[in-house]
Amino acid sequence: MQQVESTSFQMIDIDEFWKWAEGNKGLVDFSRFEKGTLGREPDWCDKKRQEDYIRSLNIKPHNSQWSIAEDKELLRLLRAYKYTYREISMILHRSEGAIQRRVLDLGIKERPIKADNHDLWTDEQLYTVGEMIKDGSNYENMSLVIGKSAKAIRGKVYSVYLSENLDKVRKILGNGDFGDNRPERLLKQRGLMSLEEKGEVKQALGTLAGILAYQIRKQFNDQDNWQRHLCSNWDEVKGCTAGETDCDTCCSFVRIRPQYCARCGKTFYERQENRMCQGCRVQRKKLGYKKYLRNQSKPHGSLF
Numbered sequence: 001m002q003q004v005e006s007t008s009f010q011m012i013d014i015d016e017f018w019k020w021a022e023g024n025k026g027l028v029d030f031s032r033f034e035k036g037t038l039g040r041e042p043d044w045c046d047k048k049r050q051e052d053y054i055r056s057l058n059i060k061p062h063n064s065q066w067s068i069a070e071d072k073e074l075l076r077l078l079r080a081y082k083y084t085y086r087e088i089s090m091i092l093h094r095s096e097g098a099i100q101r102r103v104l105d106l107g108i109k110e111r112p113i114k115a116d117n118h119d120l121w122t123d124e125q126l127y128t129v130g131e132m133i134k135d136g137s138n139y140e141n142m143s144l145v146i147g148k149s150a151k152a153i154r155g156k157v158y159s160v161y162l163s164e165n166l167d168k169v170r171k172i173l174g175n176g177d178f179g180d181n182r183p184e185r186l187l188k189q190r191g192l193m194s195l196e197e198k199g200e201v202k203q204a205l206g207t208l209a210g211i212l213a214y215q216i217r218k219q220f221n222d223q224d225n226w227q228r229h230l231c232s233n234w235d236e237v238k239g240c241t242a243g244e245t246d247c248d249t250c251c252s253f254v255r256i257r258p259q260y261c262a263r264c265g266k267t268f269y270e271r272q273e274n275r276m277c278q279g280c281r282v283q284r285k286k287l288g289y290k291k292y293l294r295n296q297s298k299p300h301g302s303l304f
Contacts, residue, residue, distance in 0.1 A: 025136030078110035086149035130178030
């Protein structure tokens, strides 16, 4: 903060500004600054200004108001049931995110048709996305270059780097190619793991289950709890949930009720209520995964 007589004003160190701008390219629109306005510019600034200029020709600013005519045109395109988010974005010159937000604000029930999910990502497209992220491009410009919707690109970036924020992704990516420096997945993000990672998690959980089973066997005496496998009040970790000390003196025994599988008709016994037996649940899960692979046309073990 500088003060000259009775006037105060703030000053920004230009070197600190360029250091900040390089790490937050998505926050600054350099098409609004003429070259040299802020003094000597880094090498990356020219390319970023060109990217921002291309975007300004195709996409309106996110804070620009929607006109009545635009709302009517949006509703007409949605009710035609033949346009994707990307196509509507090119017609209205609005970002896909802005269109999605406007549809929700207006309470419109119609939605754009889904893009063809069978169009797999190529190595060239993934490489281009990585290079454009490092150059400070946004999702709309990537969409124009590689021919996929901004929503699809956003989803792909999130599935790999667990974030849609391109500035954060740029820091994680560094100088590598797209897919490098992937952050470690948590168990709750299992759906975003590769098959190899899922195998490692399954092996670790199996080891943990074995340790727990061993500790349970040590904790509970089989002779004292001889009918625990038939009782609904027994928990494999907590023991007797009815508070009884052993099965010989137990007055709270409740036999596990039989259940009937809705898929194969088999009678099975489980404390937790289920529509299908264990075998049918596993089989159905395998069939669902095979169907997913057929729809995605992905070979087993493929990451992308």
